[in-house]
Amino acid sequence: MKRTAVLLMAVLVASGVVWAQGLLINGAGASFPYPIYSKWFDVYHQKNGNMQFNYQSVGSGAGIKQVTEGTVDFGASDGPMNDEQLKAYQDKRGSEILHFPTVLGAAVPTYNVPGVSATLNFTPEALAGIFLGKITKWNDPAITGPNQGVNLPGNEIVVVHRSDGSGTTYIWTDYLSKVSDEWKSKVNKATSVNWPVGLGGKGSEGVTALIKQTPNSIGYVELIYAAQNNIPYGTVKNAAGTFVKADLKSVSEAAAGAAKDMPEDFRVSITNAPGKTAYPISSFTWLLIPSKIQDNAKRDAIKGFLTWMLADGQTYAEQLSYAKLPKEVIEKEKKAIAKVQ
């Protein structure tokens, strides 16, 4: 008994020594980019064995909270921090927090209409009307208009949305707020809103299950989820008037279109972006990096990672079905890395 205790102590001390040697950098936040962040941190660790990035996908809200409290070294969020949160960070930590876009995601409309196997085209007015509960039947002129030749039944539309707070909801409501004044005043945009109508599904899986089980339903899921699970989704009319089906290219186009007027802090919404082939319901996802990092080793590690992420890191995005950042944005970000001190 005594010998096992001594042995156990020796092992613990030894492992403690081994662990203490590597640099550990902790982050937490959005679950949407978790697969690609996992991949990046793993690959980066292979290249730089002496540092380890640890990321917990606890949700954008928790990520913002934790980086403000200082319990993690960096955060991640699907929606940019609003002015109130920026001020809270400034007050608590005494310096600014910086946003760095990493990859792009999109939300697509999925539906289940009995007898309809074609890809439906949706106008912004149709989507806003459906989710506000104003357009209640599938054969409403707003929906049949751009879908000539498709036999849409006169059934009641069942709206499905996310019941859990999520970045996808943020993208969707951000888009609807831009294209519909009524949506903006009634519901507005957030990771969790007071939906006028509809059933709630937990996670993209929940929404998909509900749509599959409920005839005449419509909802929204992440592009990646729809692509990987072969779920049929519709096209959306963009600001230039083209009906675009979401794919990696059209999502990157949205970011390129918005790059010209992008603010210095990258806190921008790229929904309804200009550009002929841009997909209108796209969004960045951001890493939240403190502008002042006390620990020199951590600061250099983070800056090194950001530089790598903007170059080699982007090549991993498409494999995992994320859209990569356009050149214009990468150039701007490279300059912004210097702000981390």
Added chain:
Amino acid sequence: MQGAGPISGSRSFLSKLREGDEIARLITFIFAASVVLITISLVYELWIGSALPRHKFGLHFFVSQDWDPVMDQYGALPFIYGTLVTSAVALLLAIPLGIGASIFLAELAPPRISDTLQFFIDLLAAVPSVIYGLLGIFIIVPLIRNVIYPALNKPFGFLPIFKGPSYGVGFLTAGIVLAIMVIPYIISVSREVLLSVPRDQREAALALGSTRWESTWKVVVPFAKTGIMGSIFLALARALGETMAVTMVVGNSPKIAASLFAPGYSIAAVIANDFTEATGELQTQAYIELGLVLFLLTFILNGLARILIIVTTQKGSKVSN
């Protein structure tokens, strides 16, 4: 031994501690006290953690129907309603089935069958709630939409509880899934209690000329009433707090509706869905206040259970005297 003696009150605490009995008593007391301490600290944390919305909304939190994270307006009534309705439906379905099954297993079935079936029931009780959620989505939702809704809505659609369209998910679906989850609890505990009724009671009833069923229903079951009610309140406690299975089939729509086919929401479901992504102090604390409300609900219902048991056992003992 120094200090040992039959009159324990005359010795100091430390000298008492030398005996094994006293040590055992002290340790088990500490364990029991720690349970109480944990409960108190839980309530304390919930109370402290929900300070902001308590001050902002006060009692209005209990009666307001508006849950709007964007406008920072929080009212818990839809969730309280949903929790109570789904639990009520679950108990209404589970109690007759559960007690009936336990009577069969304890009184009327041959022992071998009783033991085998009990094994399966224990298995059912051990299944994780997420599996029940999947069962709900893929089997019960279509069942509601295709079979139960037409059967209830066509003849009885004028009744407020059966009015309106059905999406498959809703209060009734959640109630049915919860009923399936709590029936094993009712059966297991009730069966144990029924089996422990002394044989004399049954034999006396049969000797006085009652039929098998009369002896069961009029003698054995009333004798086991306390235990059976205990099992029902155990079932209620599980139904109130059930999270995953409910959120998958209740429709997650924070609206109050009289119809059982309408989608709704429950306290545990909304906390599980929204808490991690809550932004801002008020929103986060609003969910903590919801947790406090659920705790209060459970506490009140358990208190009522205790009172009910005391009243009926007193009545019973009065009658027998």
